[in-house]
Amino acid sequence: MYINDIHILFYLSIGVIGLIVGQLIDWCNNRLAKYEKVLSQYLSNATPQYLLMSITAISYVLVLYFNGLTVDTLKYVILIPMLINVFVIDCKKQIIPNRLTLTIFEIGLIFISMQVIINTNTGINTFLNSLLGMLIGGGIFLIINLVGKLFSQKEAMGFGDAKLMAVLGLFFGKNNIIIIFVIAFIIAALVSIAMLIKSKIKKQNMTEYIAFGPFIVLATAVIIYMPNDVFITMLSKILRIS
Numbered sequence: 001m002y003i004n005d006i007h008i009l010f011y012l013s014i015g016v017i018g019l020i021v022g023q024l025i026d027w028c029n030n031r032l033a034k035y036e037k038v039l040s041q042y043l044s045n046a047t048p049q050y051l052l053m054s055i056t057a058i059s060y061v062l063v064l065y066f067n068g069l070t071v072d073t074l075k076y077v078i079l080i081p082m083l084i085n086v087f088v089i090d091c092k093k094q095i096i097p098n099r100l101t102l103t104i105f106e107i108g109l110i111f112i113s114m115q116v117i118i119n120t121n122t123g124i125n126t127f128l129n130s131l132l133g134m135l136i137g138g139g140i141f142l143i144i145n146l147v148g149k150l151f152s153q154k155e156a157m158g159f160g161d162a163k164l165m166a167v168l169g170l171f172f173g174k175n176n177i178i179i180i181f182v183i184a185f186i187i188a189a190l191v192s193i194a195m196l197i198k199s200k201i202k203k204q205n206m207t208e209y210i211a212f213g214p215f216i217v218l219a220t221a222v223i224i225y226m227p228n229d230v231f232i233t234m235l236s237k238i239l240r241i242s
Contacts, residue, residue, distance in 0.1 A: 004065055014064050014077070018057030025052050025081050029088045032097045056081065062225060071118075075111050076224055079104065079171065083217045086164060090213030096160035101167050108170040129173040137169030137177040138162050161212045168220060176223050183219035188212060 001008045026049040059080050067073040082104055090096050108130070115126045141162035169177035192210065 004068070006064065006068060010069070011061050011064060014060045015057045017077075018060035019053045021060075021081050022053030022056030023049055025049070025056060025084050025088075028081070028085050029092075032085060032100060033089045033093050033095070052084065056084065059221075066225060071111070071114065075107075075171070078107055080224075083220060087214045087217040090160075090211040094211050096164055096213050098160075098163070101160070101163045104164075105167040105170060108167055112170070130170050132174040133169030133172055133177045134166045135169070136174050137181070138166030140181055141165050161216065164213060164216055168216070172220075172223060180216065180219045180223055183222050184212070184215040187218055188215040191215070 003011060060077055063073055063076045063080070067076070082100060085100055086096055089100075112127060112130050116124070119126065141159075145159070145162065165177065165181070168180060172180065188210070195210070
């Protein structure tokens with residue numbers, strides 16, 4: 001039986017891998033948040049994390065469905081667990097560990113090198129596109145930080161967010177990182193408005209810090225699962241309506 005020209009056994013296999021990786025994600029969340037070595041102890045008495053396991057397995061199956069048996073599928077299979085790490089750790093601790101962003105950066109370099117070697121005709125363009133993506137992704141947030149310090153004497157965004165955007169720019173290139181930036185701010189604005197309305201209803205001051213890393217992760221997920229032309233068409237329709 002084939003689904004989207006891919007045998008169902010491939011889907012089952014990658015789903016099982018996703019379940020295993022999902023369990024390991026919880027272990028990494030706890031170790032990275034405490035700045036402890038991930039591989040320093042054997043994971044023996046862990047409680048099954050069914051939610052993380054399910055999310056990872058479903059994510060892997062969808063990646064295989066949309067991308068097929070390609071290098072992009074392998075790239076996303078490696079990237080997705082680290083994005084989930086960023087989401088969970090930033091939500092709980094309001095930090096994005098440097099080891100996590102550095103690992104994403106290193107893996108991004110490996111895949112860029114693979115693309116340059118495989119596609120020798122377009123390799124230089126791929127490299128330049130990724131380099132521009134990294135500069136744009138990190139640069140946008142650095143500018144926001146500088147402007148925030150200038151007007152409010154405090155950081156508008158954490159440097160962890162800037163580093164995350166930079167390494168994702170390396171992964172996705174200049175066009176996609178701009179789209180990630182736009183989607184992240186749209187999601188953040190909607191969540192902020194909802195929290196503001198909630199605080200007004202309860203007659204409380206809104207003092208809760210909102211980590212931006214999770215919004216970047218959600219925006220990246222949109223890019224992974226939704227083609228650019230579909231998103232741009234949807235966005236143009238929304239703007240036209242407004």
